Amino acid sequence: MDKITQFLSLATQDIASIQADFVQEKAISFMEDILKAEGKFWFSSPDKIRWEYLKPYPYLVIMNNGKMSVTDEGDSYSMDMRSNQIFQQMNALITASIQGQLLTNKLDYRKEFFIEKEFYVVCFYPNNQQMKDYLSAIELYFSKENGKVNALKMLEAAGDYTLIRFFNRIENRKLDAFLFSAAKNMN
Secondary structure, three states, X not given: XXXXXXXXXXXXXXXXXXXXXXXXXXXXXXXXXXXXXXXXXXXXXXXXXXXXXXXXXXXXXXXXXXXXXXXXXXXXXXXXXXXXXXXXXXXXXXXXXXXXXXXXXXXXXXXXXXXXOOEEEEEEEEOOHHHHOOEEEEEEEEEOOOOOEEEEEEEEOOOOEEEEEEEEEEEOOOOOHHHHOOXXXXX
């Protein structure tokens, strides 16, 4: 597993920015159908994230400088993620997974590796009880070809899950700062 960890870490260590399309599937135990959404994702190092949902309806989440702002059906609100440990850990989790830093994190997560036909799958199990109450595991699907994260699956403690697949990925392109400013700026 050391060779795989080294390969994945090298493939992700120099990522300064990402622009990608995504498809999200959300399975909720009391619903028969899987909820599907599509949108665009942007990341700028060290911790700026923009999730812009386009279908089935517009929804925007921006995480930047310890703050999260959301626009939903024209209503916008912001919160300081530093006042909410779960949101703070989720932001850290996403940014660390993009940059391969979770692979070396022994303090916050226990890891298991699996090899599938097209992917190296790394399952992360939180050590922190507060995080365990929310997430039972996070699965990252790394391409065997290039070592990049192709999908992220968050398994909730209640049994529900969210699967996000990334495609049309562009790395290390200069991104406009407005992408990560207040959540009112939907495309």
